Amino acid sequence: MKPRKFSFKTKLIIIVETVVIVTNVILGYGIWKEIDGKVREISRQKLMAISASVAAVIDVSAHETIRGDEDRDSENYQKIHSLLSKIIQANPGVEDVYTMRKTDKENIWTFVVSGDETKDKNGNGAIEPEEEQVGIGEEYDVAMIPEMKKAFMETSADYEINCDSWGCFLSGYAPARDENGNAVAIVGVDMSAQELFAYEKKATILFFAVSMLVLILFLVILYFFLNILAKPAKKIVSGIEGFSKDLSSRVKIDSGDEFELIGNSFNMMAKQMQDLYLGLEEKVKEKTKNLEGSLKVIEQDKARDEAILSSIGEGMITVDENKKVIMMNSQGETILGVKKDKSIGKNCEEIIEIIDEKGKKISGEDRPVSLSLRKGERIIVSKYSFVRKDGLKIPVTISASPVVFDKKIIAAVVLFRDISEEKRVDKAKSEFVSLASHQLLTPLSNIGWFSEMLLDKEEKKSKKKQEEYLQMIGESTERMVVLVQALLNVSRIELGTFIIDPRPTDIKKVFDEVIEEYKHDLDGKLMSVKKKYADEIPEIKADSLLLKIVFQNLISNAIKYSNERSEIEVAIDVVIDEKAEIGQNRGKILIKISDHGLGIPDKQQDKVFSKLFRADNVLEADTQGTGLGLYIAKSIIEESGGSIWFKSAQNKGSDFSVSLPLSGMIKKNGTKILNEAKKIKK
């Protein structure tokens, strides 16, 4: 991690260095000034000493005789000049020693004797004006030199360097007194400022050098110490960084200062956070486990509910208050011909269309689910059909119930059942009733009409006609009796109330009896029966009455639907299953009745065993059959544990076969005995 702007170190260094520089400058300047002052002072003292000394030894009276350039060659001048020039030579640094006196003009003094000579000092081959010796009586303005002005009173020296046409000097001055003690002239000593300047320059350089040194030294020391001091801060920072990855990370700071306190505080806080976190983790784990447990239970419940829903034989969809599907079970998918996943969220009107019995579409508002949602009631409708997207129409019974939650209708559950089968059965039943009633009404209306005609006094009927009519009445009556008895048989079969009472029976004998009963009919059509009985037909447990009914039906059919002079064959045989185990069926008795009559048209063969069914070709030949005989025969045989089937070709004849297990007909308890078929007499 890096600091956002400047690191603390940098800030500190900048501050400290700034302080150091400022302190340095101030201090340095102070010191410098002090030292410089001191050096100045020393120079001054020196100057004053020299000037005072010279002023003391100078021959003042001789000096006073010198007045102008004309006195240059005088002995007095030479003596004083030589003295001055010796002083100059004796004191290195002293540039000039000279005398001056006052004039009438204020602050204007004149030079008298100057120890200095005209000399090419700088060695450049020419005499510059400053290199010229000062002339006797040359004027000089002392207004700006305060120390000089004092000179006539006391020895003094310049504090400041003065510069004039001869250069820059620091000068000392002392009064020269006559025997009376009056200062009549001054002695001036000039010290070249060069040295001072040079010294000052040196001092300045030294000062800066030292400053720099101090600065750098401070920097290094600071840096060094900061690193040491910053260590704890670094430790804390890395500690915090590490904490974000590892809650157990702590810092160890032994600096014994506030950093240590921070470190300890951090550790404390870290521990608390760790504990808190671990505590939370534990709680979360627990809660998660609980939730997972609950979730499992919920999922199990859900799975169980789904299983329950799936096992419901009825189709179910649940819709919200906007009729959008929110749930569908698998039976619903099957009936509606859709997939649940594709249907969820769709309006149920998009999924399936509803029509009434007349085929008219039921509008959205009139659909059971809409009514249920609107009225808040259960709506049950059994007359509608679904029309699927694939065009298939399925008659259904629909039950729509509202789901109320918190006094509001929030959904509706729609249950529906495919009642195609029921409808078919209902249709079959009503057709049966229709047909049966037609079958009954026909002989009845005949009886009615013929009786009417017999009783009609207006039209006299011939005896022959009367007989004919009576005959018709008789036939119709008989027909009705046969039909009613057959219908009763059918009802007993349907209700399952008929008895099967198997006793040891000789099948051959039963058949012979039936054939005997129909002798009359056979003779009437000049027909014969050929018997093909196998030799060893064992007795089996059978209900002879029921067997008779079956045989009666088969024989009468064979006779009815055969042409005159044709033959009927009856075969009875035994088939033994060699491989049968103990307990399994050992075999069967087979009975076959074959005729060469009208046969059954291929297209109608599947209806032959249906109630009231009579094939077209048969209806023509004989309008009087009940159409129930084969249904009754099949019901009896199958209920007893046997089988019945046929082979037939139109206009060639039919073979009807019955098989009974050797173990015998199955006993059946009941309350009713079936009726024998009454023979139709011609």
Add this chain to the structure above:
Amino acid sequence: MKKESEKKVLVVDDEHAVRVALSDRLESAGFDVELANNGIEGLKKALVEHPDLIILDILMPKMDGIEMLKILREDTWGKDVPVMILTNISDYFQLEEALKIGISEYMVKAEWSLKEVVERVKAVLKI
């Protein structure tokens, strides 16, 4: 005794007894009676004989009454001939269908005496 202006009635029914009863009764009432015992025969006879009235049963082999009626009505003559349905079926759907196609009467045999049947015939033929 046959009158030249005798009306012809075609009776189409698969029951022998019904044919006998109706033909005897109608003949003694002075009608000329033709018989047929199924829809195909009935159609043939109707288109050939052009009876003044057809008495039609519904339940018959080969072709039932409704079928025959439908085809009959397609014929130029056939579309106008009065037809009386005389059946033992009291089936509303059949009645509805027949009415749609166009009939003069629908009667259940067992409910009407022969006398009433003849009276109805006379009424339809406006005798």
